[in-house]
């Protein structure tokens with residue numbers, strides 16, 4: 001008898017729609033009742049994810065294959081905590097400003113945890129909680145932000161195709177080709193809401 005394999009990404013990646021309270025950004029911000037978001041839904045927005053063996057990232061064949069398949073030649077680490085991140089307070093503030101990049105944002109959580117928030121088709125925030133072992137790819141042009149959770153620590157591997165460009169473009173930057181391409185690829189599909197600023 002065949003059986004459908006359980007998607008074990010859920011052990012290290014969970015996503016849900018956020019409430020609109022102004023409380024501490026590091027809290028979960030679940031709606032009441034909770035509204036979880038499926039991996040299929042994230043896929044529709046172009047957000048990819050894997051669960052990997054974070055204790056063995058140096059020799060992990062699964063990570064090697066993803067890097068080869070997707071051309072992720074560059075790799076470094078970013079540790080977010082006051083002791084390790086220069087200009088910690090400023091960086092934390094900037095990470096949580098809604099922004100986009102002109103390339104994919106690829107982060108592999110090898111320790112700790114944190115939240116990547118992305119905009120849905122109708123502009124609602126989806127909160128993606130990544131824990132040790134979660135690799136996520138945010139597509140170029142998606143509006144997003146990052147915050148630590150209440151554990152206050154993450155160590156993320158950063159991957160990139162070629163020489164890295166980390167520039168954040170705070171919203172609105174709808175005129176950028178990367179944004180237009182994202183809207184065309186993921187937001188303008190039949191049945192999807194539009195997410196273009198009125199001023200664009």
Ligand SMILES: CSCCC(=O)/C(O)=C/O
Pocket residue numbers: 078080095105107114144145146154156
């Ligand atoms: C956990 S890596 C720090 C966050 C970051 O690099 C970024 O660009 C957030 O959008």
Ligand SMILES: [Fe+2]
Pocket residue numbers: 099100101105144145168
């Ligand atoms: Fe970013």
